[in-house]
Amino acid sequence: MKFDDYQEKLGQIHQLIQHSNTGTPGDLAKKWNISERTLRRIVEKLKAKNTTIHFCRRSKSYVIKS
DSSP, rough: OOOOHHHHHHHHHHHHTTTTOOOOOHHHHHHHTTTTTHHHHHHHHHTTOOEEEEETTTTTTEOOOO
């Protein structure tokens, strides 16, 4: 994946997380045509930017914890 594509996906996935609209990691990875491992790396990168992100089993979505 090119750097520009990666940065674009990073921003768009962050936006989905802000709206708690990601679905399961498998669903989101499939939707974005990336592997689950790549998705988890993106989430880890977002967490490294001092964002508290976790997966909520009830809503089946990544959410930003306040």
